[in-house]
Amino acid sequence: MECKPEFQDDRKKEMRAVHDAMDVLNGKWKIYIISSICHYNKRRFSDILEDVVGISNKMLSKELKELEINKLIKRTVLETQPITVQYELTEHGKTLKTIISNLTDWGMKHRKEIIGKD
Template sequence: MSEQICHKADIMAIHDAMDLLSGKWKISILSCMCYYSTRRFSEIISDLDGISNKQLSKELKELEMNKLVKRTVLDTQPVTVQYNLTEYGWTLQDLIHDLAAWGAKHREMIMAG
């Protein structure tokens, strides 16, 4: 394997990405959005075991602020709110699929002993 020089700019970029995506729920929320193009708040809650309404609301606001998730309020009775990935948010799809594949391989390796 060839040795690659780690540049300070690369480290900073990784730090920025991890700062945005870190925490217990952000990757899970984004994963949910990748597999289902549009989700309501209640659907996301049911997809993610253990997240509270307050925490999901906070995480969605942060993802929206960072232009990864779009919130749409529909004019229905009662009001319906839908969430979906922005075009920019969809750029994370390959990363999320790769992370899922790596996680599955890692689980197999750990279980094999």
Template structure:
């Protein structure tokens, strides 16, 4: 029985580490809204994302997009146009977050109704 308990504890620690890893990548006030914006559109320009998210500054959006790019969730494409245009989109790996975003959205709607009644 003690062996099963140790196995359970080991497995639980691995799961908790995985949750912590995910939170490290997605933490902060802005990453989930940025990912949400990119989930609902195939490609977005910087200014489009900026307009999608109330309260985020240019500097913060730039910083968060760079971090998401480093973590292989967002792809940045510079187009050779006049003036230069930059598009952002989720990578295939980033697109795996779509289900989580959809579930979080559904939970948020239900929670708002429960708390506010709207």
């Protein structure tokens, strides 16, 4: 049985969309960073560094810049002494909240399935 050409075109578009999403969210740290900001709405650099266990200052800075370039987070410099930098999700970034929530739920269920506890 052969697929209709329009069905194949739809599948190609869907796969391209998944590829695009993974391109933006790829790497070891981006989902963790987005999750940290998502759960607290606004986070300082040091807060994210504390949340994302194992990430270095340099890597966090790089990943935040990439997320900002992709319009997922907004960086705000506050006029405090010392200067404070705060990160929050953009309106576009907030569209990831459902994905982060679903991923969290799945992770908790999977952990329970595999090791039998929360």
